[in-house]
Amino acid sequence: MSDNIYVTKSSMPPFEQYVEEIRELWESGIITNNGVKLKKFEKELEQYLKVENVSLFVNGHMALESIIEAFDLKGEVITTPFTFASTTHAICRKGLTPVFCDINEDDYTIDVEKIESLITEKTSAIIPVHVYGNICNIEAIEKIAKKYGLKVIYDAAHCFGIVKNDVGVGCFGDASMFSFHATKVFNTIEGGAVSFNDDTLKDKLHLIKNFGISGEDNVDYIGTNGKMNEFQAAMGICNLKYIDENINKRKVIFERYIENLKNEKGIKLPLKQYLNKDVKSNYAYFPIVLDSYKKTREQLILQLKQENIYPRKYFYPITIKYFCYENMFSDNTPIAEKISNNVITLPIFDKLTIEQVDKICKIIKNN
Numbered sequence: 001m002s003d004n005i006y007v008t009k010s011s012m013p014p015f016e017q018y019v020e021e022i023r024e025l026w027e028s029g030i031i032t033n034n035g036v037k038l039k040k041f042e043k044e045l046e047q048y049l050k051v052e053n054v055s056l057f058v059n060g061h062m063a064l065e066s067i068i069e070a071f072d073l074k075g076e077v078i079t080t081p082f083t084f085a086s087t088t089h090a091i092c093r094k095g096l097t098p099v100f101c102d103i104n105e106d107d108y109t110i111d112v113e114k115i116e117s118l119i120t121e122k123t124s125a126i127i128p129v130h131v132y133g134n135i136c137n138i139e140a141i142e143k144i145a146k147k148y149g150l151k152v153i154y155d156a157a158h159c160f161g162i163v164k165n166d167v168g169v170g171c172f173g174d175a176s177m178f179s180f181h182a183t184k185v186f187n188t189i190e191g192g193a194v195s196f197n198d199d200t201l202k203d204k205l206h207l208i209k210n211f212g213i214s215g216e217d218n219v220d221y222i223g224t225n226g227k228m229n230e231f232q233a234a235m236g237i238c239n240l241k242y243i244d245e246n247i248n249k250r251k252v253i254f255e256r257y258i259e260n261l262k263n264e265k266g267i268k269l270p271l272k273q274y275l276n277k278d279v280k281s282n283y284a285y286f287p288i289v290l291d292s293y294k295k296t297r298e299q300l301i302l303q304l305k306q307e308n309i310y311p312r313k314y315f316y317p318i319t320i321k322y323f324c325y326e327n328m329f330s331d332n333t334p335i336a337e338k339i340s341n342n343v344i345t346l347p348i349f350d351k352l353t354i355e356q357v358d359k360i361c362k363i364i365k366n367n
């Protein structure tokens with residue numbers, strides 16, 4: 001149904017450009033395993049993201065599991081439940097125990113005031129999420145991490161291209177994970193990366209994602225298969241040419257939403273990073289949080305769906321409420337729960353028109 005408006009729509013480069021980019025692969029016959037496209041894309045990304053090192057992965061989740069493994073973390077990890085399944089799952093799948101910290105009401109990132117009381121002698125790391133591209137309070141997190149000797153890995157899946165005071169968001173903490181999934185601001189169909197400052201991590205991550213193979217006849221480590229292939233890398237090379245143009249289009253849409261909704265009582269708009277002049281945003285999401293609004297969330301979603309508009313409840317439920325985690329962890333995150341129960345992420349993507357934004361806002365505001 002081509003008339004349906006979903007929360008996002010994948011950015012695609014011009015078809016001919018992609019075909020041109022992959023032509024070489026038919027000549028060489030090398031379509032994965034650290035090929036020419038991957039190497040080129042890795043370099044281009046390091047530049048674009050303004051980070052020291054990038055290691056590419058088949059998807060963001062594998063990138064996150066791999067960096068957790070690379071740091072050989074043990075015991076407990078402080079994180080938040082207001083995120084995509086991947087963050088909590090990665091921690092648990094690596095044999096660690098998530099300890100859930102609440103979020104703050106301003107930008108829905110980890111509440112730094114509440115971190116220290118959750119630290120025990122078993123804590124080895126903090127894995128915060130830059131939710132919707134809102135950068136966490138990195139200064140406060142760094143201070144706590146230094147004081148207690150903890151690693152910091154950011155889930156930066158929402159943060160492609162975000163820069164604070166000319167520093168790429170991927171430079172913060174010990175490492176950051178990016179996702180290039182089809183639904184994100186920037187995609188390689190599926191794909192992901194870890195960024196990091198410590199050069200020695202490069203070889204470790206390579207071993208992890210390539211079965212631990214260290215030479216033709218040597219396997220030194222019990223690794224997995226997390227490699228990005230050449231077709232993904234080629235998609236990345238092509239999409240990267242359009243990313244700035246794409247983000248600019250999103251900015252126009254984002255500002256139109258604000259213009260249309262700013263006087264609506266009971267709707268909280270995503271203003272914090274938008275008003276922060278130090279941050280170059282990527283306008284990845286447009287979340288609104290209802291606070292005693294004249295309609296309930298379900299009413300509003302129903303009205304939009306009747307017009308073939310499909311917003312999403314990112315993130316609902318919070319991960320701690322998943323069936324697979326039932327009764328496993330203590331739940332002391334009331335703000336995360338409240339935001340999760342009242343949030344709607346509205347459609348935003350490069351091809352969304354101003355007329356469509358106006359239509360969506362009209363439906364929201366109508367009685």
Ligand SMILES: *Cc1c(COP(=O)(O)O)cnc(C)c1O
Pocket residue numbers: 059060061062083084086087129155157158178179180181190191192
């Ligand atoms: C998309 C996403 C991931 C996972 O990335 P994939 O590339 O889909 O594996 C992790 N964390 C957050 C917050 C995400 O939005």
